Amino acid sequence: MDQITESKIIGVATRRVDGPLKVSGAAMYASDHHFPGLLYAWPVCATIAKGSIANLDSAQAEKMTGVVAVYHRANIGKLYRVPPAAGMSLILDEKRPPFEDDEIRYYGQYVAVVVANTVEQARAAAESVKVTYNRDKPDANSKLLGSPLTTDKPEEKSKRGDTATALKSAKVKVDEVYTTPVETHNPIELHASVAVYDGQKFTLYETSQAVVNHRDVLAQMLGVPPEQVQVITRFLGSGFGGKLWPWPQSALAAACARNLNRPVKLVVSRQMMFQSVGHRPAIEQHIQLAAEPDGRLTAVQQDYVNHTSMLDDYDEGCGEITPFIYSTQNLLVTGGLARRNVGNPTAMRGPGAVPGLFALESAMDELAVSLKMDPVQFRLKNEPEMDESLNIPFSSRHMKECLTVGAEKFGWANRTPQIGSMKKDGVTLGWGVAACSWLAARSETQASVELRQDGSARVACGTQDIGGGTYTVLAQIVSHETGIPVSKINVVLGDSALPSGPISGGSWVTASVTPAVLEAAQKASQSLLLVAAKSDGSPFKGKKPEDLELADGMVRLKGQAQGAVPMAEVLQIAKINSVSGQGKSEGTLEDSKPKYSFHSYGAQFVEIGWQPEIARLRINRVVTVIDAGRIMNPRPARNQIEGAVVMGIGMALFEETMYDSRSGAPINNNLADYVMAVNADTPQIDVTFLDYPDYNLNALGVRGVGEIGLAGIAAAIPSAVYHATGVRVRNLPVRIEDLL
Numbered sequence: 041m042d043q044i045t046e047s048k049i050i051g052v053a054t055r056r057v058d059g060p061l062k063v064s065g066a067a068m069y070a071s072d073h074h075f076p077g078l079l080y081a082w083p084v085c086a087t088i089a090k091g092s093i094a095n096l097d098s099a100q101a102e103k104m105t106g107v108v109a110v111y112h113r114a115n116i117g118k119l120y121r122v123p124p125a126a127g128m129s130l131i132l133d134e135k136r137p138p139f140e141d142d143e144i145r146y147y148g149q150y151v152a153v154v155v156a157n158t159v160e161q162a163r164a165a166a167e168s169v170k171v172t173y174n175r176d177k178p179d180a181n182s183k184l185l186g187s188p189l190t191t192d193k194p195e196e197k198s199k200r201g202d203t204a205t206a207l208k209s210a211k212v213k214v215d216e217v218y219t220t221p222v223e224t225h226n227p228i229e230l231h232a233s234v235a236v237y238d239g240q241k242f243t244l245y246e247t248s249q250a251v252v253n254h255r256d257v258l259a260q261m262l263g264v265p266p267e268q269v270q271v272i273t274r275f276l277g278s279g280f281g282g283k284l285w286p287w288p289q290s291a292l293a294a295a296c297a298r299n300l301n302r303p304v305k306l307v308v309s310r311q312m313m314f315q316s317v318g319h320r321p322a323i324e325q326h327i328q329l330a331a332e333p334d335g336r337l338t339a340v341q342q343d344y345v346n347h348t349s350m351l352d353d354y355d356e357g358c359g360e361i362t363p364f365i366y367s368t369q370n371l372l373v374t375g376g377l378a379r380r381n382v383g384n385p386t387a388m389r390g391p392g393a394v395p396g397l398f399a400l401e402s403a404m405d406e407l408a409v410s411l412k413m414d415p416v417q418f419r420l421k422n423e424p425e426m427d428e429s430l431n432i433p434f435s436s437r438h439m440k441e442c443l444t445v446g447a448e449k450f451g452w453a454n455r456t457p458q459i460g461s462m463k464k465d466g467v468t469l470g471w472g473v474a475a476c477s478w479l480a481a482r483s484e485t486q487a488s489v490e491l492r493q494d495g496s497a498r499v500a501c502g503t504q505d506i507g508g509g510t511y512t513v514l515a516q517i518v519s520h521e522t523g524i525p526v527s528k529i530n531v532v533l534g535d536s537a538l539p540s541g542p543i544s545g546g547s548w549v550t551a552s553v554t555p556a557v558l559e560a561a562q563k564a565s566q567s568l569l570l571v572a573a574k575s576d577g578s579p580f581k582g583k584k585p586e587d588l589e590l591a592d593g594m595v596r597l598k599g600q601a602q603g604a605v606p607m608a609e610v611l612q613i614a615k616i617n618s619v620s621g622q623g624k625s626e627g628t629l630e631d632s633k634p635k636y637s638f639h640s641y642g643a644q645f646v647e648i649g650w651q652p653e654i655a656r657l658r659i660n661r662v663v664t665v666i667d668a669g670r671i672m673n674p675r676p677a678r679n680q681i682e683g684a685v686v687m688g689i690g691m692a693l694f695e696e697t698m699y700d701s702r703s704g705a706p707i708n709n710n711l712a713d714y715v716m717a718v719n720a721d722t723p724q725i726d727v728t729f730l731d732y733p734d735y736n737l738n739a740l741g742v743r744g745v746g747e748i749g750l751a752g753i754a755a756a757i758p759s760a761v762y763h764a765t766g767v768r769v770r771n772l773p774v775r776i777e778d779l780l
């Protein structure tokens with residue numbers, strides 16, 4: 041497809057088309073779905089983290105008011121395992137179907153589920169199910185590096201040159217361990233499943249970032265063909281990765297609906313959100329860097345271990361960015377997994393890159409300090425010419441400009457490097473910087489576009505809007521191609537019965553849907569021009585379709601505004617209700633020999649204020665410069681970066697899921713004790729998009745902005761803290777106690 045450089049709507053700040061539905065409460069989230077005869081399910085959760093069920097007695101619960109059924113291993117019915125993931129399909133977080141055996145592997149594992157007429161009755165009965173356990177001591181060892189791994193030795197992820205020798209002969213070095221704790225996804229919308237079964241077909245209203253995969257996984261688990269499962273997610277109260285793949289509550293709700301032949305709703309409680317729907321794992325990273333006294337990097341080594349669950353292998357992939365972000369002849373990245381008695385970890389916004397860059401960029405700051413070099417200059421000095429890990433060119437990389445523009449906007453030239461040397465109004469200031477990157481990709485996508493005789497258009501794709509603005513972006517693409525205003529474009533998403541669309545993950549929805557929707561809109565336009573050229577009564581009858589065009593919502597002779605006829609009129613004259621077109625796009629993800637290294641880049645500049653007298657640490661301001669290709673819609677794009685920066689403040693200063701080492705239970709399992717950044721913690725955030733189109737990725741040159749804004753923030757903050765206090769915090773989150 042040709043490069044598209046000009047547009048009246050792409051890149052134009054456009055209000056969210058779904059905004060009114062959301063703010064008026066009309067948007068239907070999964071748990072908003074109600075049906076006649078709806079029953080409520082409440083799981084019974086294991087209160088040990090390791091051992092087995094000795095006895096499960098549901099007799100009392102079954103007799104309680106409103107209780108319809110109590111299901112457990114003996115009576116839930118058949119739930120199958122899912123074959124290993126192939127590409128982007130059949131992915132799930134827990135390969136073991138719920139209740140498959142009596143072994144307990146993590147605290148909160150579902151052991152039974154109560155179904156009742158009301159949610160209160162179900163919950164009360166669930167608390168009355170008596171479970172006795174054979175208890176073992178859970179493995180909650182928080183030391184990860186050096187622990188036994190799932191593999192004989194750490195896996196080599198990327199390697200070039202001779203890192204060991206280069207480190208040994210290094211003139212200037214950093215050799216440190218950085219740790220990040222478990223972080224729990226806390227979207228305000230709880231995970232929920234409403235399952236409807238009609239004796240043959242399942243209709244599942246889910247909190248899913250991937251409806252098509254969810255359908256295929258549930259069809260496997262339920263043992264029915266995919267045609268008998270439909271998954272619907274019209275709106276998501278976000279997910280941050282926690283809703284990418286199905287979790288056990290979905291299979292439980294569907295199995296209950298099947299057994300009872302009635303609709304069943306299961307909403308996971310906030311407490312269960314900390315137990316059984318994923319988290320970012322605990323990670324330890326050993327970073328070794330070496331440089332010449334002039335600041336040229338000579339070796340980079342990163343060895344990480346993250347925890348995983350007893351049955352599933354979740355690899356955080358912390359070394360994803362390390363191999364290409366800087367130029368160095370010698371590089372080694374290894375990774376390993378250590379089993380612990382925890383629920384399975386999963387992707388959390390910027391998986392791998394975000395914790396990986398915390399460690400790498402913190403170490404880069406430490407090395408800059410040792411070199412007595414400015415940390416911006418140090419990074420500029422090590423800018424690579426190409427992706428040195430794959431020996432291919434960067435598709436579009438403007439890292440240097442991110443750093444220089446950010447430095448300019450921030451006023452970095454005024455920084456004095458001595459610790460505690462900058463003060464304002466009696467407050468010690470600390471300035472820190474970090475570079476960042478995130479992958480850019482496309483995944484296979486299909487879409488359809490329909491042009492209708494009422495002048496409206498409909499665009500449909502089996503993707504979903506996690507809250508980032510996908511509804512609006514699809515309308516913009518169709519509007520760009522047809523000239524139909526966004527207000528007349530009906531975007532239909534969030535249904536697995538639609539043409540198969542991408543997951544809302546990896547920041548790749550926009551890049552993936554763009555080619556498919558453009559193609560579908562072009563084909564629909566061609567069909568319309570054919571109607572104009574062939575239909576009796578059409579002012580264009582007898583013209584060649586290729587001499588016509590659809591522009592500004594009107595059919596006309598190419599380039600001639602005069603004599604243009606509205607699309608609606610052309611269809612009405614022809615007595616045709618609508619014309620349609622299908623489009624598809626290939627993925628880049630499975631390309632084993634990519635021609636280009638596709639990534640987004642950014643630079644994060646942070647100012648903190650430190651008042652030791654009252655132990656007060658605040659983030660004053662953040663300047664973030666993002667190179668994420670062409671920006672489709674600056675409004676939601678800015679929101680994505682701002683939200684990510686706030687999440688990064690939470691990661692740097694607050695977020696940590698703590699486990700009781702005796703029981704293996706997450707103990708700060710609620711929104712009061714699990715501290716997240718809130719409005720009061722939010723600084724001035726200055727977002728700049730460089731806006732260079734990446735035409736190698738798609739015709740509009742768009743990449744994606746979902747995750748890049750978080751990357752680097754959690755490194756820039758501790759570096760700013762060091763600049764103010766002289767204390768280098770390598771174990772997140774930064775605590776006030778660390779600084780006193």
Ligand code: MOS
Pocket residue numbers: 249279280281282284387388389390391544545546547
């Ligand atoms: Mo994102 S962690 O790929 O939902």
